[in-house]
Amino acid sequence: MAAETQKKEILLPSERKMSFKERWGYTWHEMKRNSMCYLMMLPFMIFFLFFTVIPVVMALPIGFTDFDMAHFPPKFIGLQNFYTMFLEDDVFIGSIRTTLIFAIFTGPLSYALSFFLAWLINELHPVLKTIFTLIFYAPSMAGNIYFVWQLIFSGDAYGYLNAVLNELGITTAAIQWLTDANYLLGCVIVVQLWVSMGAGFLAMRAGFQGIDKAMYEAGAIEGISNRWQELIYITIPSMGPQLMFAAVMQIVSSFTVDLVGRSLAGFPSTDYKAHTIMTHAFDYGWIRYEMGYASAICFVLFLAMLLCNQLISKILGKYMN
Amino acid sequence: MAKKELKPSQIQAQIEAENAAALEALRKRREKEHRKMERSKGSNKQVGKSWKNDIGIFLFLTVLGLFMLAPIYIAIVTSLKPVNEIFIMPPRLYAMDPTFDNFKDLFVVANNSWVPFSRNVFNSIFVTVAATLFHVVFACTAGFILAKCRFPGCKAINKIIVIALLFNSQVTYIMQYIVMANLGMINTYSALIFPLIASTMGLYLMIQSVGQIPDAMIEAAKVDGASLLRICWGIVMPNSKPALMTIIIFQFQAAWNSNGGSLVYDEALKTIPTVVQQIAAAGMARQGAIAASAVVLMIPPLAIFIAAQSNVMETMAHAGMKD
Numbered sequence: 001m002a003a004e005t006q007k008k009e010i011l012l013p014s015e016r017k018m019s020f021k022e023r024w025g026y027t028w029h030e031m032k033r034n035s036m037c038y039l040m041m042l043p044f045m046i047f048f049l050f051f052t053v054i055p056v057v058m059a060l061p062i063g064f065t066d067f068d069m070a071h072f073p074p075k076f077i078g079l080q081n082f083y084t085m086f087l088e089d090d091v092f093i094g095s096i097r098t099t100l101i102f103a104i105f106t107g108p109l110s111y112a113l114s115f116f117l118a119w120l121i122n123e124l125h126p127v128l129k130t131i132f133t134l135i136f137y138a139p140s141m142a143g144n145i146y147f148v149w150q151l152i153f154s155g156d157a158y159g160y161l162n163a164v165l166n167e168l169g170i171t172t173a174a175i176q177w178l179t180d181a182n183y184l185l186g187c188v189i190v191v192q193l194w195v196s197m198g199a200g201f202l203a204m205r206a207g208f209q210g211i212d213k214a215m216y217e218a219g220a221i222e223g224i225s226n227r228w229q230e231l232i233y234i235t236i237p238s239m240g241p242q243l244m245f246a247a248v249m250q251i252v253s254s255f256t257v258d259l260v261g262r263s264l265a266g267f268p269s270t271d272y273k274a275h276t277i278m279t280h281a282f283d284y285g286w287i288r289y290e291m292g293y294a295s296a297i298c299f300v301l302f303l304a305m306l307l308c309n310q311l312i313s314k315i316l317g318k319y320m321n
Numbered sequence: 322m323a324k325k326e327l328k329p330s331q332i333q334a335q336i337e338a339e340n341a342a343a344l345e346a347l348r349k350r351r352e353k354e355h356r357k358m359e360r361s362k363g364s365n366k367q368v369g370k371s372w373k374n375d376i377g378i379f380l381f382l383t384v385l386g387l388f389m390l391a392p393i394y395i396a397i398v399t400s401l402k403p404v405n406e407i408f409i410m411p412p413r414l415y416a417m418d419p420t421f422d423n424f425k426d427l428f429v430v431a432n433n434s435w436v437p438f439s440r441n442v443f444n445s446i447f448v449t450v451a452a453t454l455f456h457v458v459f460a461c462t463a464g465f466i467l468a469k470c471r472f473p474g475c476k477a478i479n480k481i482i483v484i485a486l487l488f489n490s491q492v493t494y495i496m497q498y499i500v501m502a503n504l505g506m507i508n509t510y511s512a513l514i515f516p517l518i519a520s521t522m523g524l525y526l527m528i529q530s531v532g533q534i535p536d537a538m539i540e541a542a543k544v545d546g547a548s549l550l551r552i553c554w555g556i557v558m559p560n561s562k563p564a565l566m567t568i569i570i571f572q573f574q575a576a577w578n579s580n581g582g583s584l585v586y587d588e589a590l591k592t593i594p595t596v597v598q599q600i601a602a603a604g605m606a607r608q609g610a611i612a613a614s615a616v617v618l619m620i621p622p623l624a625i626f627i628a629a630q631s632n633v634m635e636t637m638a639h640a641g642m643k644d
Contacts, residue, residue: 027473030472030473031472031473031474034470034471034472034473036548036549037466037470037472037475037549040462040463040465040466040549040550040553041462041463041466041467043458043459043462043463044459044460044462044463044518044524045463045478047459047515047518047519048485048519048521048524050500050504050515050519051497051500051501051515051516051518051519052485052519052521053481053485054496054500055494055496055497055499055500056484056485056488056490056493056496058496058499058500059488059490059492059495059496062490062492067492069495117382117385120378120381120382121382123374123375123378124375124378124379124382125375128379130627132382133630134623134630135382135386135389135390136385136386137626138389138390138393138623139389139393141574141619141622141623141626142392142393142396142615142619145392145396145615147396147611147612147615148392148393148396148399148612149392151395151399151412152395158408158412160395160412160414163412194388194389194392197389199522199571202567202570202571203526203564205563205567206530206563206564206567207530207563209563210533210561210563210564238533241529241530241532241533242529242530244529245525245529248486248487248525249522251487252489256489281491282491285491285492286491291492294492295491295492298489298490298492299490302487302488302490305487305489306484306487309483309487
């Protein structure tokens with residue numbers, strides 16, 4: 001993690017060879033010395049424990065059970081769910097492909113776009129900065145106004161897009177944007193991109209605002225001659241933590257695309273074209289009440305996100321140092 | 322000698338005044354040089370900002386911004402259209418006869434339910450303010466500790482936080498419900514507020530941002546005898562203002578839009594999003610009313626966003642700090 005790599009590594013006495021008792025005694029001493037730290041963390045950690053850690057720990061093993069929310073306790077069935085998932089469930093295999101398409105388009109693309117826009121906005125006058133930050137963040141503030149996108153992509157001539165294309169004479173018949181398998185995925189990706197300038201973008205804006213102006217002056221003296229060099233040698237290295245935060249947020253949002261697809265293309269969508277892994281989990285969890293299987297799906301997705309996170313933090317970590 | 326009779330404090334004051342004057346002169350000279358440098362840069366269009374570049378950026382952002390705003394614009398226009406205009410073909414991008422009927426309808430229906438709508442408004446405000454306040458205070462304090470203090474368990478907690486951010490299971494909500502049911506919290510305000518306080522995103526952003534504050538600054542404060550709590554709120558937070566404001570925006574928005582419909586069933590405890598959802602599901606699901614509710618719900622987060630963003634100061638206090 002970037003926050004940790006930034007700290008200087010000090011060889012603690014605990015890293016020397018010590019007997020178990022000695023080591024425990026030392027840890028206890030350290031804990032007592034830092035009691036203020038624990039005390040200050042306590043309020044948050046109590047809430048965190050009860051409403052995040054305990055639910056997550058309770059949810060983890062459900063993937064190895066057969067659980068329909070009515071029969072307690074859940075029946076342990078080992079790896080059965082995972083066998084079914086990879087060997088028998090064709091829709092799941094198809095959803096991996098859809099999720100990857102989404103992840104590629106709305107992950108790296110949206111991440112790069114967020115950074116690029118945050119950077120461009122930063123070059124402007126302070127008042128314009130606020131206005132443009134607002135404009136690009138507005139879609140995530142507007143929340144679930146998917147009904148507007150349904151109006152735009154509507155399959156009859158009432159749809160804005162069809163109306164415009166008809167008026168311009170580009171098309172003569174209305175296109176079924178959200179039910180035609182050829183267009184559907186593209187439409188959902190556009191909407192997902194539209195909504196994706198969220199937490200990551202705002203964090204990057206905050207990162208840009210926090211950069212020390214003197215660094216640029218120093219850079220100019222050291223011989224940096226254009227904005228690109230400034231970006232690569234000064235801006236990006238001093239924004240590591242925000243970039244890492246945005247990356248985590250982007251991983252989460254692009255791997256768990258679900259609601260946009262469901263509310264636009266319907267559920268299930270034509271040919272399962274917009275059927276992501278998360279939609280599959282929703283299907284099994286909340287339509288068929290097979291929570292055990294749904295949890296197993298989520299567990300696989302979680303492992304994929306964890307792997308992706310490790311990879312990105314390695315790359316970012318290497319670049320920042 | 323007159324000088325010898327000066328008290329130590331006076332001597333110190335004198336030295337400080339001299340230092341300040343010298344610093345001021347130095348600063349002025351640097352600014353002058355800097356301005357000269359900027360001017361020379363402007364001529365060959367490098368590092369410094371040329372207005373031609375700025376206009377290019379402005380135009381580019383405006384075009385992209387129009388695309389971002391278009392759906393929101395359509396939502397607003399739809400909310401102002403009377404019923405007969407919604408089905409005009411082809412659809413118009415403006416309302417010919419704008420009306421507030423949709424908004425009036427929304428409030429009339431909302432007021433005709435079991436509890437007055439003002440009660441739901443109060444619930445929303447109370448839940449949002451409480452969740453935002455406690456989350457920001459707790460998460461900032463904990464974030465500072467996790468970013469800047471070394472103690473047994475610190476690395477493990479940092480790892481757990483990232484894992485909690487990534488873990489997104491269909492059953493987590495059920496488990497959360499079970500925990501809350503066991504604590505006897507269902508159908509109380511705490512069921513709406515407490516899970517929001519535990520939001521991991523704000524904490525993670527704070528940990529990441531506080532990590533950037535120079536250690537020297539915190540060490541200096543420690544040497545001066547400041548307590549950790551004092552360092553956190555007196556020194557670190559004022560220097561992490563952009564991150565602090567960002568957390569407030571995130572949390573306010575999340576709390577305001579949170580739909581605790583499954584956690585409280587008493588009408589008197591429901592918040593606006595839950596009520597609006599009920600109205601939309603109860604047969605009044607017309608485009609106009611949905612659009613009106615979307616527009617109304619957007620206003621408070623927007624106000625907070627503008628207030629918070631204009632509060633972020635461009636120059637950071639630790640700008641002069643060198644390690």
